[in-house]
Structures are given as C-alpha cells and as structure tokens.
Amino acid sequence: MNIAFLYIAEAYQCYHGASIALELAARPGVNVVSYYNDPETPRHLERIRMAYGTPPVAYRRLRRSPPTRLMQSIRILGMFKEMVMRDNASELDQYDAIFTLEDTVASARRLGIRRPKLIYSPHGFGDRARGFDARAAAFDFVLVAGDKSATRLLKSGLVTAADHAVIGPVKLEVSARLRVQHRPFFKHQRPTVLYNAHKAPRLTSWHKFIEPMLGQFGRQTRFNLIVAPHVKMFRRRSVSVRSMWEARSTDTIIIDTSSDRLMDMTYADAADIYVGDVSGQVYEFLAVPRPCVFLNARGVQWRDDPNFAHWHLGDVVDDPKDLLSAIGSAPERHDFYRARQEIFAKASLGDRSAGAAERGADAILDFMGRSASVR
Known part of the structure; x- marks a missing residue:
C-alpha cells in the first residue's frame, strides 16, 4: 500500500x-x-x-x-x-x-x-x-x-x-516527545502570562490589545509575559518587521514571531495564565486546567455562539483598560471555571x-x- x-x-x-x-x-x-x-x-x-x-x-x-x-x-x-x-x-x-x-x-x-x-x-x-x-x-x-x-x-x-x-x-503526544528542559525564560520568577493571538483578521485581538498590553505589563512587577501569536501572523512579513517586534522584548516580556516554540507547545507548558481570542490552542493549554482570559476585540455577541464556546472557560474582556485587572483576578476566579474547562478539554482533545x-x-x-x- x-x-x-x-x-x-x-x-x-x-x-x-x-x-x-x-x-x-x-x-x-x-x-x-x-x-x-x-x-x-x-x-x-x-x-x-x-x-x-x-x-x-x-x-x-x-x-x-x-x-x-x-x-x-x-x-x-x-x-x-x-x-x-x-x-x-x-x-x-x-x-x-x-x-x-x-x-x-x-x-x-x-x-x-x-x-x-x-x-x-x-x-x-x-x-x-x-x-x-x-x-x-x-x-x-x-x-x-x-x-x-x-x-x-x-x-x-x-x-x-x-x-x-x-x-x-496527536500534537500533544508529539509535543511530549519533543519536550526539553529550557533554561528559565525570565530572570525574575513570577507567574507567566501567555498571549496567543489568532491571525484571523476579523477576529484577532492583536491590533486592539497588543500596544495597551505591552504598556501595562511594562509598568507592573507581578507577572512575566510571553507574546506568542499564531505562527502564520508574521510568516509572510519581512525579517525586518519580525525583528522589530522581537526587539521589544525585555527582561519580563518575550515577543516571539517565528521560532519553533510557537508550534511545539513550549509556551503553553511554561505559562500559568492564558490570554487569547479564537485560537484552538487554548485547548492545548487546557490539557492542564489553568486560568484563562479572553479578548473580545470586535464586540462579538458570543454567549450563545458555538464558535466561541471556549469563551465560557474564563472571563471575557472587551476594553484594554480592564485587561490587567482581569489577569490579576484570573487565579482566584479559576475555581469558577475549572470543572467546565475539564469537560471542554476532554471533549476537544479526546x-x-x-x-x-x-x-x-x-x-x-x-x-x-x-x-x-x-x-
């Protein structure tokens, strides 16, 4: 055959x-x-x-x-x-x-x-x-x-x-095989937030939230931040554009536009809190239930829409000014979502x-x- x-x-x-x-x-x-x-x-x-x-x-x-x-x-x-x-x-x-x-x-x-x-x-x-x-x-x-x-x-x-x-x-199994010990991503040991923006132009939270997010995280000392958008978001952009974004990384913020870590679940494994919009990668993160925050950049009426079912697994933020507050509250609110996360992850991951x-x-x-x- x-x-x-x-x-x-x-x-x-x-x-x-x-x-x-x-x-x-x-x-x-x-x-x-x-x-x-x-x-x-x-x-x-x-x-x-x-x-x-x-x-x-x-x-x-x-x-x-x-x-x-x-x-x-x-x-x-x-x-x-x-x-x-x-x-x-x-x-x-x-x-x-x-x-x-x-x-x-x-x-x-x-x-x-x-x-x-x-x-x-x-x-x-x-x-x-x-x-x-x-x-x-x-x-x-x-x-x-x-x-x-x-x-x-x-x-x-x-x-x-x-x-x-x-x-x-299959991907979870592959990622487990690939898993290696990385040196700590950050100098300061703090809870790590993963921001995983999707590439879909009409649904992505990137354009509305990325600049306020970088500003807010740059002024606080509670969290580290990994910015890891969908690998296709920057794939067709020039090396200079990708380098410009990655050069904005700091001791407490990693911005990654192109590495293998965007594909192999390295960041999902390393993070404590997930922030995202419509990416199915949230279920990769929820293989181990953890706090989530979702970003509604377009005023979507999502509550009864099965395309946004995962937004029932964490608080939803519409305005960038509320972002850091929602992330700060996410760990203590996780008990409200944990059981639902487990049910949804089982149905999605099998x-x-x-x-x-x-x-x-x-x-x-x-x-x-x-x-x-x-x-």
Missing part, C-alpha cells in the same frame, strides 16, 4: 500528522512518502522523526511550475496550494491514499486526482466554524481528536459513522492516553481494508 502524506501548507501542520506517517511507515507492506510545499517542512519532519527514534523516511518537494514559482516568490500572497496540487496531480494520482491536514485538498478530484482515497485530519482543536467546513464532506475518511469535532461533523452531515475515527490529540498516532494508523489501515473489500 502506497500512502502520500501531503504537507501542502505551512510547516506547523507537521506536529499534527507526522507521527501518524512514522507509525504507518513501520507497518508491513506500507510505503509512505511525505510531500511538502513549504521548504521549512523537512526540518520539522526530521525533528519529529528523531524524537520518535524511527528510521529515515522519504521526503519529496512538490513540483512547482514556473507560474507557481513566480506567484510563491511574492511571499505575502501565500502558498498557492491549489496551483501546487495541480502541478503534482499526475504523480499524486498514483497513490492508494493521500493523507492531509489541510482542507484545500478537498479540491483534489476537480484537479484530476481521482485514484487515491482522500484522508483528512483537521489540524487543531478549536470551536470556530472554520474547523467544520463543508469541504470535509469531500474526503473519504476523516480523523479527529475528540468527540466535540466528531459530533459536530456528524450533525452537519459532513461525515458518517463509518467514514471517521476519533483518535486523540483520549489522551499514549498511542494517538498508533490509533490513527490503525484507523487508516482499517478504512483502507474495508475500502478494498468492497471494490
């Missing part, structure tokens, strides 16, 4: 799927090739492989036609994923299955990729509708971490009982026992076996 793992987007998605590729590659009769679009991807794949101690595996850069190369050279415009898929359609069509973490691959049939089974594992654990897009229905098999995602996909008619599996949080990648590989092979038997 030949399976292509298709990393068509940025390298951060490796942490959600590469361990499944390693597990499949160790199974008899299974050949796995990892295709990538982002040139940074092999370094991350190797980082994960070495953490698992497995033999080398095949990586292959996706072919890019001259028009695709030209468009990708304009970095701010993105990865041009569909163009890349079209450039590689004939080669990818030779596989028995394609595994992806990116819903763009839903267009594979339209681009001429008809032979392989399409297997999709949505990256992340969040509540936003973006994670439950109608494109999920285009896949032959879907892997999700927890019952929350499975239930929502089932209710939307995007999957059936037979064409999905719940396997647990089975946290060892073996998420193994369960994913088992589910894929079971599905492929069932598919072969009905041909």
